[in-house]
Every structure is written in C-alpha cells, then in structure tokens.
Amino acid sequence: MGWSSQQSARLHLEMGILSRYFPTFFLKDSIIPGHAVIEGTLRSNAGNEYLIRLRVPADLPNSVPIVEIVSPVLRDRFGHSLVDLGTSYPMHLLKPENGAVRICHYSASHWHPNITFFKVLLKIRAWIEAYEGHLDSGYAIDHYLPHMEA
Amino acid sequence: MTPLVYVLEEQIRDLLSQTGDVRLVDGVAYGFDDWTVFHAYTEKPYSTPSGRICPCVAMRSDAAGFVDEEKLMLQVRSRVDPDGDPIVVLLAGTDAGGSPSCRALVLTEKGVAGADARFVPRRSELFSRNTGLLETSALADKKVVIVGLGSGGSPIALELARAGIGHFTLIDFDRLELGNISRHVCGVNDLGRYKTLAVRDQVLQKNPYAKVSTMEINVNQSLGQVEDAVAACDLLIVASDNDQSRFNLNQMSLNNNKVTLYGRAITRAAGGDVLRVRPWKGPCYNCVFSSGLIDGREEEMSQKRQALAVLPAYVEEDKINTMIQVGLSSDIAPIANMMVKMALVELSRGIETGMSTVDEDLASDFYVWANRREEAYANWPRMGFKWTHPSILRWYGARIDRDLDCLVCGGHLEEEPTT
Ligand SMILES: [Zn+2]
Numbered sequence: 001m002g003w004s005s006q007q008s009a010r011l012h013l014e015m016g017i018l019s020r021y022f023p024t025f026f027l028k029d030s031i032i033p034g035h036a037v038i039e040g041t042l043r044s045n046a047g048n049e050y051l052i053r054l055r056v057p058a059d060l061p062n063s064v065p066i067v068e069i070v071s072p073v074l075r076d077r078f079g080h081s082l083v084d085l086g087t088s089y090p091m092h093l094l095k096p097e098n099g100a101v102r103i104c105h106y107s108a109s110h111w112h113p114n115i116t117f118f119k120v121l122l123k124i125r126a127w128i129e130a131y132e133g134h135l136d137s138g139y140a141i142d143h144y145l146p147h148m149e150a
Numbered sequence: 151m152t153p154l155v156y157v158l159e160e161q162i163r164d165l166l167s168q169t170g171d172v173r174l175v176d177g178v179a180y181g182f183d184d185w186t187v188f189h190a191y192t193e194k195p196y197s198t199p200s201g202r203i204c205p206c207v208a209m210r211s212d213a214a215g216f217v218d219e220e221k222l223m224l225q226v227r228s229r230v231d232p233d234g235d236p237i238v239v240l241l242a243g244t245d246a247g248g249s250p251s252c253r254a255l256v257l258t259e260k261g262v263a264g265a266d267a268r269f270v271p272r273r274s275e276l277f278s279r280n281t282g283l284l285e286t287s288a289l290a291d292k293k294v295v296i297v298g299l300g301s302g303g304s305p306i307a308l309e310l311a312r313a314g315i316g317h318f319t320l321i322d323f324d325r326l327e328l329g330n331i332s333r334h335v336c337g338v339n340d341l342g343r344y345k346t347l348a349v350r351d352q353v354l355q356k357n358p359y360a361k362v363s364t365m366e367i368n369v370n371q372s373l374g375q376v377e378d379a380v381a382a383c384d385l386l387i388v389a390s391d392n393d394q395s396r397f398n399l400n401q402m403s404l405n406n407n408k409v410t411l412y413g414r415a416i417t418r419a420a421g422g423d424v425l426r427v428r429p430w431k432g433p434c435y436n437c438v439f440s441s442g443l444i445d446g447r448e449e450e451m452s453q454k455r456q457a458l459a460v461l462p463a464y465v466e467e468d469k470i471n472t473m474i475q476v477g478l479s480s481d482i483a484p485i486a487n488m489m490v491k492m493a494l495v496e497l498s499r500g501i502e503t504g505m506s507t508v509d510e511d512l513a514s515d516f517y518v519w520a521n522r523r524e525e526a527y528a529n530w531p532r533m534g535f536k537w538t539h540p541s542i543l544r545w546y547g548a549r550i551d552r553d554l555d556c557l558v559c560g561g562h563l564e565e566e567p568t569t
Contacts, residue, residue: 006401010557059370061557062397113397114440114557 003033007060011036017118025052025121034058038117039070044128052124053100054117061113067124068100074131077138090140092127103127152266154187155179155238155254158358159269161192162242162250165210172212174225179206179238188265190238190254197354200339205229208240217241223262230259240267270358292497293317295383297369297376297399299345300324301333301482302413302489303389307349308335309490311356315497318353319379320346321365322390333479369395377402385496386410387489393439397558400435403427404559409496410435413489419477421520421527421542422485426492430559432515437553481521488517488545514547 003011011030018025018038025040036056041049055066074082076091083096094102105123106115130144137143165175179190180201189199192208207226211217219241226239239255254267292315296303299322307318322345326336330345340348346364353362369376369390380386380402388399388410396412403410407429415422427434433441495512498505520527520542533541540546554560 004401004405006405013557059373059394059398062401063370063394108392108394111393112439113436114555116557 002031003060007033010061011056014038014117017116018121021118022121025054027056030056033060042121042125042128044132046132048128048132050128052121054120061115064106064108064111065117065120066094067103067105067120069103070100074101077135090142091134092130092141092145151186153185153254153256153263155240155256155265155267156187156189156270157240157252157254157267158191159250159272162240162252162269163272165192165208165242166244166250168210172210172218174222175208177206177208177240179204181236185236185256185258188238188254188256190240192240196358197351204235204238205231206238206240208242211241211243215243217243226257230257232259234258238265287314288501288503289314289494289497290316292385293319293383294385294387294493294497295319295321295379296387296389297321297395298388298390299349300330300389300391301479302415302486303387304335304345304349304352305483305486306387306389306489306493307353308356309487310493311353311360313490313494314357316357316360318350318360318362319365319383320349320362321367321369321376321379322346323366323368329476333476333482370398373398373402377405380408381406383408385493387493388412389414389486389489396435397439400427400558404429404434411489411492411496413485415477415482415485417525419481420522420525421518422482423519424485424488424492424517426496426512426515428515433550433552434556434559436558437556438516438550440553440556441550477521484519484521484543488519512547514549516548516550518546518548519544 011027015027015038018040022040022042025038028037028039030036033056038054038056040052042052043049050072051070053068053070055068057063057065076082076085082091082093082101083099085091085093087093087095092104094104096102103124105120105127126145127141130141133139133144134141175192177190177192178195179188180199181188181204182201185204188204189195189201190206192206207229209217209222222239222241226237230237237257239257241253241255243251243253245251252267252269254265256263256265294310294315294317296307296318299307299320303322307320311318324345326334326340326343326345326348328341331337331341334345335352336343336345336348340351344364344366346366350362350364353360365372365375365379367375376399380399386399386403386408388396390396390399391414399410402408409429410427412425412427412435413422425435425438426432491508492512494503495505495509499509520530520540523530523532523542527542530540530542533543552559
C-alpha cells in the first residue's frame with residue numbers, strides 16, 4: 001500500500017518547511033511507506049558538517065521518526081566509537097542499527113502528530129552542539145541537554 | 151429433581167429440516183451440578199461452553215411424526231458408560247400446532263430419566279420481551295469496532311452486547327495473562343487465549359446470534375486492515391493502551407467520518423477521561439492531546455509490553471517495573487460505563503431507545519473522572535456535602551474547541567471527506 005492522501009499532503013508540508021529552514025534536506029525512496037528517508041546535512045556552529053538521515057515512519061505522522069547520523073563516524077572524546085556505546089542515557093543515544101548512530105530526540109510518550117520534522121531536526125541540531133561540547137569538555141551530552149521525563 | 155436440558159431451538163429446527171433416512175445424530179452436552187442441568191447441542195456449539203462434557207445423541211421424527219423410541223434406546227443403551235457419565239438423548243418432533251418440540255431423556259447405567267427440555271430461543275424471538283434474552287432489537291443492526299479488549303474494552307463489549315448491539319469487530323493482539331484476570335471480564339478458564347476470542351465467547355453468552363469478528367493484530371502495523379473495519383462500522387471505540395494507536399485510529403476516524411470514543415485510566419487508575427470525537431465537527435484526538443489535557447506520561451501502565459513501547463530504550467528495568475501500577479477493576483468500571491452510555495447515545499441517533507435526553511446532557515466532548523484525590527486530582531477538595539466544587543466520583547465535562555492549527559484536522563491539509 002502507498003501513502004494515503006493525508007500522508008502525501010503531510011510529506012509535502014514537511015518538505016515545504018524543511019526547504020525554508022534546512023534546504024539541503026531532500027526526500028529519497030518516497031514511493032513505499034516504511035522505506036522513505038529524508039537526508040541532508042546539518043552544520044554545527046563550529047562549521048562541521050553532519051550527514052543526517054531521518055526515516056519517515058510508515059504511519060506518518062503518528063509515530064516517532066528514527067534519526068541517524070550517517071557520517072562522519074562519531075567518536076567520543078576518549079576515542080570510542082559512539083556506535084559501540086550502544087543505548088546510552090548520558091549520550092542521548094538509542095540502540096544503533098546497521099552501524100549508524102541513532103539519536104534519542106522525542107520519546108514515544110511525548111510524541112504527537114503536531115511535531116514536524118523541522119522540530120525534530122532542531123533537536124538533532126542541539127544534540128550536535130552538545131556533542132561538540134562533549135568533545136571539548138569531556139562532559140556527557142546529558143550535561144548540555146535536558147532529558148525528557150520518562 | 152428432574153434433570154433440566156437446554157437446547158438451541160435453531161439446532162432442533164435444522165435437524166427437523168433434514169430429509170432422507172432418519173438416523174442417530176451425534177452431538178455433545180455439558181453437564182453441571184451433579185448432572186442435574188445439561189446444555190445439549192446437536193452440532194458444535196457457537197462458543198466455548200463450560201461444564202462437564204458428556205455424550206448427546208439426537209433423533210428426529212420421521213415424515214409421519216413418529217419416533218421409534220425402542221430402536222433408539224437399543225442403539226443408545228450399548229453406549230452407556232459403565233463409569234457413570236450420562237448420555238443425553240434428544241427427540242425432535244413437531245407439536246400439534248406445527249412448531250418444533252423437543253423431548254429429552256438422560257440415560258445412565260441405572261436407567262432412563264425423563265428430563266425437562268427447554269429451548270434457548272431462535273434469533274427471531276431473541277428480542278421479544280419476557281421470553282427473549284435481550285429487551286431491545288433497536289440496535290441489532292449496529293456495528294461497533296472495539297480496539298483494545300483489556301480491563302476497559304472487555305466490559306464495554308459485554309455491556310453493548312447486553313444492550314442489543316448485533317455486530318462487533320474486536321481488535322487486540324494480547325493474550326490473557328494471570329496479571330489481567332482480576333480486572334478483566336474473562337477468568338482463569340481463558341488464560342493464554344487471545345483476549346479477542348475470549349471476549350467474543352463472553353459476548354456470545356449474552357447474545358448467541360451476535361456477529362463477532364476478531365482481529366489479532368497490532369493496529370500500528372496493520373493500518374489497512376483496521377481501516378477497512380473502521381470504514382464498515384457505525385461507531386469506533388478505542389480502549390487501547392498507547393497513543394500511537396490512538397493517533398492512527400484518529401486518522402481513520404477522520405478519513406471515514408466515524409464518531410469515535412476514546413477512554414483511558416491514569417496512573418493506578420486514580421481517575422481517567424473519556425473523549426468523544428465527532429469528525430470535523432469538534433476536536434479530534436490530536437487537537438485535545440496537543441492542548442495538554444491528555445498527557446501521555448500520566449497514562450496508566452498496566453503491563454511491561456506497554457511500558458517498553460513508549461519509554462526511551464535506556465530506562466532501566468527496575469524503573470519500568472515500578473511504573474507498572476494498576477488500579478482496581480472498580481476504578482476502571484466508571485470509565486468503561488461512561489463510554490458505554492456515550493456509545494448508546496451515538497448508536498441510538500434517529501432510533502427510539504430512550505437515550506435522546508442523555509444526548510442533550512452530553513454537551514461536552516471531553517469528560518474527566520477522579521476515583522481518589524491522588525495524582526492529577528491531589529489538590530481537589532474533599533467531597534463532603536457540597537456539589538458546587540470538583541470532587542471525586544463525579545463526571546466533569548470540559549469545553550474543548552477544535553484546534554484550527556491541528557496538523558491532523560486543521561484546515562491546511564485537506565478538505566473534509568464527503569463519505
Ligand atoms: Zn485536530
């Protein structure tokens with residue numbers, strides 16, 4: 001089954017917002033729900049670029065999208081790969097899959113269909129700043145970003 | 151006492167309508183209370199019966215209305231169990247007025263006893279007052295979909311069956327576990343079964359002729375199948391335990407213009423709320439959710455699977471276990487009962503069922519109930535003797551308007567469907 005007409009309209013709305021605020025992001029494999037991804041780069045204040053992949057849920061907009069950092073390979077201040085950390089509370093990471101780091105942004109209990117991908121990417125942008133702060137200071141990402149209550 | 155034997159009139163009619171040679175039909179019976187009461191069937195029963203199983207044989211009269219009892223007894227006697235289990239014998243015929251009749255005998259190795267045979271009425275008589283099981287046929291054609299057959303959804307299904315609703319689609323992929331039993335309409339006899347199938351059997355106990363279909367699927371992973379069921383119903387009732395399913399069902403309710411009722415309990419069932427969505431005329435589930443009136447964090451967690459689905463992956467097992475806090479069945483009952491009332495109001499629209507004044511009272515789309523002064527209701531005053539301030543054990547309607555900026559039902563996405 002393809003996207004419903006509401007979902008197509010929603011994807012259109014999402015891409016319209018992203019084209020204004022995060023213009024590098026584009027939609028890939030959008031035909032089949034469950035396969036569609038949105039990819040683009042986010043640039044940190046320090047000028048570093050991160051390739052981000054957002055997996056569009058098949059039941060868009062009713063569940064939390066998975067967001068992965070595709071490149072560069074991320075390491076913590078001590079040289080360990082973030083993928084190897086697995087699920088990490090202090091670093092705001094979900095269980096990685098296929099070697100990509102997955103960021104914990106909105107939890108399922110805080111999700112609702114009014115949250116746009118734009119808002120999700122704002123959270124990822126904040127995570128990136130926190131990550132670079134961690135590289136500088138050694139403090140966990142937790143130190144910079146508040147957690148959502150469970 | 152004379153043994154009592156209940157038989158489905160429909161099955162006796164079926165037996166009498168057979169043509170060809172008269173022969174012995176093997177059925178089944180279930181006995182209760184030291185073999186003094188039997189439920190006998192000429193064919194497989196419509197639902198899972200209870201009682202102690204024993205053989206049953208049936209024979210119809212021939213074209214001349216004659217039953218060769220001597221021959222019958224000769225055949226049956228050879229089957230009597232020396233260990234004492236009885237055999238129920240049904241003799242189907244027609245009375246002087248041409249209506250089906252049935253005599254029953256109970257055979258043991260001690261001999262034959264005549265029994266008092268009674269019919270469970272056939273479909274067309276089911277709704278007749280005094281003799282029928284249900285008092286109303288007004289809602290027999292109505293179709294409801296119930297998502298979630300736990301402590302909230304299961305009593306709703308049963309109450310609607312009692313009220314005469316004739317068509318049910320029950321959706322849930324959970325099985326009945328020990329921890330559910332104290333709050334569920336089904337008991338230990340149904341442990342391990344899908345809740346849908348166990349509740350279906352309970353519904354059929356109230357209305358043997360209800361049409362009940364079941365779907366043992368996860369709503370969030372089988373959107374198309376669920377939407378087909380929603381499209382065919384008169385009312386959608388959502389008693390599921392997670393917001394993702396409610397968001398998905400909300401979209402289906404809007405797509406198909408189906409009035410939908412949502413109900414839930416908050417932590418340890420300190421209270422709960424009920425939302426009625428009249429698509430495009432009032433707020434949708436997302437309008438209310440994003441207004442902050444419904445907060446996902448407060449939702450009652452009654453099992454680990456539910457907690458795992460909504461909590462971040464790094465929440466430790468200990469914490470999850472402490473979050474599983476269930477309330478009493480009597481705390482869930484008022485919420486389920488309110489949903490039943492609201493369902494009957496919606497299903498009765500345009501039909502004379504005596505619910506129309508209730509409709510006038512239910513002006514709000516969102517209702518709040520508190521069982522105890524705890525959690526969200528901790529600051530409420532004591533009930534005392536006043537009725538002018540909020541208190542526990544009363545329903546409160548809240549005025550909520552449609553959110554024009556709602557990304558689900560707001561004006562910017564699509565026009566209201568014409569269905
Ligand atoms: Zn809405």
